[in-house]
Amino acid sequence: MSEKSFLAEKLCSGKPVVTAWSLLSAPLVPELLARAGYEAVTLDLQHGMLDFEAAVETMALIALGGAHRIARIPVGDNALAGRLVDMGAECIIAPMINSKREAEEFARSIKYPPVGERSWSPFRAAMLNGQTSDQYLKNANSQTLSLAMIETQDAIDALDDILSVSELDGIFVGPSDLSLSLSQGSALDPNGAGTAEVCARIAEKARAAGKLAGIFCLSGEKVEEAVQQGYQLMSHGIDTIFLDHAARAALKEVEQLAQAGGGPKAGY
Template sequence: MAAAHFDLRSRLASGGPFLFSWMTAPSAALAGQVARLPFDGVCLDMQHGMIGFPDAVGMIAAINAAGRPALVRSLWNDAATPGQCFDAGASCVIAPMVNTRAQAELLVRAAKYPPMGSRSWGGYTAQQAAGLSPAEYLRGANRMTMVFAMIETVEALENVEAIAATPGLDGLFVGPSDLSIALSSGAGIEKTGKHTLAAMARVVAAAKANGLVAGAFGGNAEVIKTYLGLGFTFLAAAVEVELMQRGAAELNKALQV
């Protein structure tokens, strides 16, 4: 498990930028290679990628074997996925569609063991990979694992201060594409538009006021630099298929005479 090799919580508490890659393709072999790129971690996209839980199990193991934390963007804000992913050795779950304080509380309940939550016991893969006894794992699990609520709708933005104050929540994560679509009533995607950035600044303020990590999906250098300037520190830097596209384009350009 990731926690046996690195301490994600302490790393994020340092305040320095944590830039991670993003995967959509279901391949443990590819995940092991992506984890060896110069990024701080790898996130598996179970919502918009093609990755199901059986795929994620092998991918999480490959990422952890490479010495990187495995992060998972779950399919939805459901009660099953956080515990499953943590059982498999993930360090962090990012849950979409958390629009209210009540929904954030349900997320924490699903992700944390008592007294903080009601996560079901059975993380055998995580325990074995970490080399921890069941008692050791239980004592440290709530600290070793982190859960983020996505802020990507107008409703979530209106409730962001209440969501951020949810006990046990570790971070907020903005989906700027969905948020900008929502803010513009479907007019378009503006990841660095004026209204999007104003909304994202509000998310950062709510996170900081409650000691949470502020995260967002960046995707390219320009957007990442803009978000770092707002105070975000936990950023998705690049998607694996886009990295391949950029690499191929660069090679083709270099070959042209």
């Protein structure tokens, strides 16, 4: 990522971007994901183990690794959203946005007047962006993205109103919670055909409203499907799952070699 490259510019140009997803409070891990080639890394402060302090350190390492910086806040924590953009987040994802009012309050928390109500203190953000304070102020409202998560039936019912919020840059779909809500808690089916159909309609409405559309993907196939549906930001790859799969694969390799050699399994 060059000094003058911004996530907002890429997404608004229509370029698909895949982001890694980080749950661990281990700053080196997102840096490694960035260095592996991910264009963006998302820090999950809703369901992950990171606190504000860890997120601040981690965003600097993501920038060092050459990737864009995204953060998901806990439900309704607009104050934290403002703090995270001050520390360098280029995009904030807000979960469980179910109404126009909630979308407005969230989006305005990370936009400067007259668009929003963000308070001034972006010195770390300007530094990570390679900008002076004046340059940051001039560009912040267009370069700092607000994405409201659509993951409930209530959000779908209010989608037109949510998309009408001028301060909001776009939406981000959570298929797991969406499938739970659509089935009234009877099934977790993020990859199901019914969920995919609803996700396609959400993307279509977002694009028609001139908004960005992002989605959480659980496989490479789902990333490709999302691009075809009109999504621009796709998450794929979670640090905890990477570690789990890599550890199991390493142990399996040792076990297979031991079995092929006829030797003892050595506890495997």
